[in-house]
Amino acid sequence: MGFNSLKHGEVFSVTNQLGDIDPQIMGSGLYLKDTRSLKSYHMTMNGVSPIFLTKSEEKGICHVFKLSNGGMQAGDSHYEKMDLEINRSQIIFDQVFYDHIEIINGSQKEISFRLNFALEPSFDDLFEVRGAKRDKRGKIFPVEIGENILKFRYQGLDNITRSLYIQVSEGGNIEPTVIYYDVTLKPGDRKVFDIAFKPVIDNNKRPLLTYENAKLRAQIEVEKWFNDITKISISNPSINKTLHQAALDMYMLSTDMGHGHFPVAGIPWFCVPFGRDSIIAAIQALVLNPSLAHSSE
Numbered sequence: 001m002g003f004n005s006l007k008h009g010e011v012f013s014v015t016n017q018l019g020d021i022d023p024q025i026m027g028s029g030l031y032l033k034d035t036r037s038l039k040s041y042h043m044t045m046n047g048v049s050p051i052f053l054t055k056s057e058e059k060g061i062c063h064v065f066k067l068s069n070g071g072m073q074a075g076d077s078h079y080e081k082m083d084l085e086i087n088r089s090q091i092i093f094d095q096v097f098y099d100h101i102e103i104i105n106g107s108q109k110e111i112s113f114r115l116n117f118a119l120e121p122s123f124d125d126l127f128e129v130r131g132a133k134r135d136k137r138g139k140i141f142p143v144e145i146g147e148n149i150l151k152f153r154y155q156g157l158d159n160i161t162r163s164l165y166i167q168v169s170e171g172g173n174i175e176p177t178v179i180y181y182d183v184t185l186k187p188g189d190r191k192v193f194d195i196a197f198k199p200v201i202d203n204n205k206r207p208l209l210t211y212e213n214a215k216l217r218a219q220i221e222v223e224k225w226f227n228d229i230t231k232i233s234i235s236n237p238s239i240n241k242t243l244h245q246a247a248l249d250m251y252m253l254s255t256d257m258g259h260g261h262f263p264v265a266g267i268p269w270f271c272v273p274f275g276r277d278s279i280i281a282a283i284q285a286l287v288l289n290p291s292l293a294h295s296s297e
Helices: 211-228 237-253 276-284
Strands: 003-008 011-016 029-032 035-045 051-058 062-068 072-074 077-079 084-093 096-105 111-125 144-146 149-155 161-168 173-175 178-185 190-201 254-256 261-263
Touching: 003 084, 003 237, 011 084, 011 096, 029 190, 035 161, 035 190, 072 111, 077 111, 084 211, 096 111, 096 178, 096 211, 111 149, 111 161, 178 190, 211 237, 237 254, 261 276
Parallel strands: none
Antiparallel strands: 003 011, 011 029, 029 035, 035 111, 051 062, 062 084, 072 077, 084 096, 096 190, 111 178, 144 149, 149 161, 161 190, 173 178, 254 261
């Protein structure tokens, strides 16, 4: 199963084709800078993983996974595969990872199930993610559970406190490593569930946007990027598509380190300015956006 990456600012994610964070995939997780704050995140319905149908991107900033249910048992009731339409959309904006799940009952019967999200925080540095072993670790604080919110905290050996806030839409039940909804859908019913993840350093936490507002602001930002860069178009549609994707990739891999946007090397291992490689990429992109090179000064 392949992986999908998203990035905005200094937060980035690596998920599988279902939108889950799968620890079996090397590098999978949710990261802020060089620290992975979430190593596992798995959605099931009555204990069964959904079925992958298709995956698309909206303007290159939002991953949309078209899924359906596997065969599910609920007491004496058995629900066949493909009874439910599941639209799972994910986006990162302003240092927050948003998971937006829409479930529609396309069958002719009422369906009841438990929508479950199992999660595991980690606070691993990139060298640990790649397999390095550490002799010492910092302090893990007790999990904090509030109204529609879950908070994990870790103080590293560098005395810096790193936290992961998880905000859950109404109706969610929260346990230390599980978020779940008990759902009943009549034929044709539709329900939406939102979970937002915000990794922070030293409690630098700002209020979260809704998924809809975050998506709108992300679209405005990427449209501004394309309005500001050089427009390149030729008569070959395939090359135009490649050029558009390259410009979109440069947008995603550019990070403002305090001096304007500058290209980082790649997700997940080198999502930082990478000296010569970043400078060469900025020089090669002069015709596209000269400000990338200016930020490398």
